[in-house]
Amino acid sequence: MHDTKERLSLLWIFALLNYLYADVLALFAIAGTGNSFEPLPQWALMGSAVLMEIPIAMIVACRLLPFSANRLANIIAGVVLTLVNGFLTFVPPLAGWGRPPALPEYLFFATIETVCTVIIVWRAWTWSGVKAAVSSERLVGNPGRAIQDQGTPI
DSSP states (O other): OOOHHHHHHHHHHHHHHHHHHHHHHHHHHHHHHOOOOOOOOHHHHHHHHHHHHHHHHHHHHHHHSOHHHHHHHHHHHHHHHHHHHHHHHHHHHHHTSSOOOOOHHHHHHHHHHHHHHHHHHHHHHTOOOOOOSSOHHHHHHOHHHHHHHTTOOO
16 A cells, blocks of 8 residues: 555544544543533534544545645644644643643543644645656566566567
């Protein structure tokens, strides 16, 4: 798998699974305390839904969009999720905005998620869109064809 579209799609799947599992662990932690808690307001639930839809949509978008739109979408989505994740993970606990310090396992997931989205941005940023002159598939799949393409008949 050497196609950039496939790699970006796979990275989005990896990031999404980390987002989801971190949230599942957070829910287990809340449910395990036995304390009642206030439900989130509608705007927070909608914001969470939009944030989770971005990596879900990017899994498909990576495979379907043409090069320039694909590259731009990956850069924008990756930067947005990196900034939001970094902000929500580190700023409220450090600023004392009514949220206790994040759990160690949540910080673990947040670090992995941030590294993954930074890699997505980097890969999209450095993606040239130029295909290699000779692909390994042409050589391995039909070696005679590669020789013929070079002007030497078999």
